[in-house]
Amino acid sequence: MKRLYLLTRDLHLYAGLFISPFILVFAISVFCIVHGWMPVAQPVSRTVTGLEIPRGVELLKGKEQVAQLRPVLDAMKVYGEINFVRRVAAEGRLVIPVAVPGRETEVSLHLASGSAVITERANSVWNAAVYLHKMPGPHNVALRGNWQYIQWWRWLADATAYATLLITLSGIYLWIAIKAERRVGLALLGAGAVSFFGLVAALAL
Amino acid sequence: MLFRIWNRKVHFYLGLYFLFFTWLFAFTGLILNHQWKFTEFYPNRKITTTERSIRVRAGTPDVATARAVIAELGIRGEISMGAPSAVPGRLDFTASQPRMVHQIQANLIEGKAKVVSNEYNAWGVIHVLHTFTGVSSGNPAQQRDWILTTVWALAMDAVAAGLIVMVLSSYYMWWVLTQKRVAGGIALAAGSALCLLFVFGLRWIY
Helix, strand or coil, X not given: CHHHHHHHHHHHHHHHHHHHHHHHHHHHHHHHHHHCCCCCCCCEEEEECCCCCCCCHHHCCHHHHHHHHHHHHHHCCCCCEECCCEEEHHHCEEEEEEEECCEEEEEEEECCCCEEEEXXXXXXXXXXXXXXXXXXXXXXXXXXXXXXXXXXXHHHHHXXXXXXXXXXXXXHHHHHCCHHHHHHHHHXXXXXXXXXXXXXXXXXX | CHHHHHHHHHHHHHHHHCHHHHHHHHHXXXXXXXXXXXXXXCCCCEEEEEEEECCCXXXXXXXXXXXXXXXXXXXXXXXXXXXXXXXXXXXXXXXECCCEEEEEEEECCCCEEEEEEEECCHHHHHHHHHHCXXXXXXXXXXXXXXXXXXXXXXXXXXXXXXXHHHHHHHHHHHHCCHHHHHHHHHHHHHHHHHHHHHHHHHHHHC
């Protein structure tokens, strides 16, 4: 029993320390998301010409289209996760928003002329935290993770959630082992349960 | 010594109080990132459409009018205004709560309202709770207008603040365990390096 306790305590400590910076990023970004605080930088534009755009790329869909567009973006030195690709058929162009945590770039690709207008916003660290909080998320699932780093972030976001669940369970075990704190702990657990279920019921029923 | 004792108490008192909130946000975070089949709710939603009479009223088609309309219809929730209609007296908006989203098309001159109600299952409710803030960064005009959304937003703030305090208190608890400083330092440094790469590093590299 003593061995299990010591093992759980070490696991709680080391897993908690490893994951703690990610928990801070998720927790701090909550304030920006909940209150809509999102400073947005002024955009800076540039034009690139002489691009080699694969023929028929505008007709492709999903990851196939992204794979064809990636070398074109690389040639313009635009890197990051492609959020989506929107075709403006009447103007013969594709609009491609691309994001790196903390920077948003919108590429307006003119297919016929082989040129592009690139609009870039170098946002703050808060935007980076909010972006990461929402990644990969439920939108554009077929496209999400088209940049290697967002695939890695997906694993880290999952690891943060799983580790949080693990840490709470090990924390309960460690608390139960402290006999002197059981009453106060139980009262707080009960108060938390009443707050949580009361609020959820008020919102949902 | 007193600080050390209270720091430890605060760590697990906060953990216990926010336990259910933390489980909700961690679990729904996984649901949002994975869309597991068993958590599907949108295609399974129950849709009902009703036509109701409402009191004919003059006035601007704004949030206050929308709130008066849903009060009359016996509906509650967070209001999101639709695009202004070219039809005189027409007011389109949604009233949302985690279990129900009502799409309302009211005609204030004719005194009629068409209500399309979408009812979600339990997976839908917990899914929506993760993102139910009443504001949108892309639409600054959208403001919270339902008291329960404000209370839920404050609860989200409190959970976030609680987690931050728990992380900071854990650093102190680890630091005073001198025999665990090196191993703990390695775990913290590894996590920090990875996290900093994403938050600060990528935009410098790319």
